[in-house]
Amino acid sequence: MLSVVIETNNHEAELAHTLSTLVVGAIEGLVSDVIVLDHGSGDGTERVAEAAGCRYLRAWDLPDVMRQARGDWILVLEPGARPLSGWVEAIFEYMALETRPARFSRSRQHRRSLWHVLFKPRCPLEVGVLLPKPLAVEKAEACGKSPLALARRQMTRKLSCEIIPAWASVRV
Numbered sequence: 150m151l152s153v154v155i156e157t158n159n160h161e162a163e164l165a166h167t168l169s170t171l172v173v174g175a176i177e178g179l180v181s182d183v184i185v186l187d188h189g190s191g192d193g194t195e196r197v198a199e200a201a202g203c204r205y206l207r208a209w210d211l212p213d214v215m216r217q218a219r220g221d222w223i224l225v226l227e228p229g230a231r232p233l234s235g236w237v238e239a240i241f242e243y244m245a246l247e248t249r250p251a252r253f254s255r256s257r258q259h260r261r262s263l264w265h266v267l268f269k270p271r272c273p274l275e276v277g278v279l280l281p282k283p284l285a286v287e288k289a290e291a292c293g294k295s296p297l298a299l300a301r302r303q304m305t306r307k308l309s310c311e312i313i314p315a316w317a318s319v320r321v
Contacts, residue, residue, distance in 0.1 A: 152180075156187075159190045159192045174240075184203065186211075223281075250306070252279065256317070
């Protein structure tokens with residue numbers, strides 16, 4: 150089973166996009182819970198999370214969150230990121246065969262523009278990070294409060310499926 154952790158701040162639309170993609174994982178029995186870590190959003194982020202049945206936290210301790218996650222594996226995503234078709238099967242297969250952290254492959258149809266390459270550094274959560282729960286707890290204790298910091302410290306293998314990054318998912 151898999152727990153998904155999403156850190157957000159005023160990302161109502163982005164969170165809705167990500168959660169809609171995760172539904173198939175819940176139906177297939179892969180996703181056991183989704184935990185939304187919020188930094189005091191003033192939009193409808195809380196409504197979206199609660200309507201989707203997520204555990205919504207405004208105050209948290211990251212190691213405690215990782216320990217209390219229901220799944221044996223933790224998938225950390227940024228709001229707006231959307232795994233593409235085949236992600237459920239790819240993660241099931243990976244979890245059965247591996248014990249090391251992994252990440253999605255970048256979508257070939259959603260390449261970064263030259264402006265993004267030059268002026269916006271890549272976010273490690275752009276491709277998500279998949280961790281076995283014991284490693285997630287250990288790394289959370291070492292890195293502090295942010296799932297982003299947790300993702301930065303990982304050597305990962307590539308999953309056989311792609312993800313649409315958050316920056317390409319919701320366009321204003």
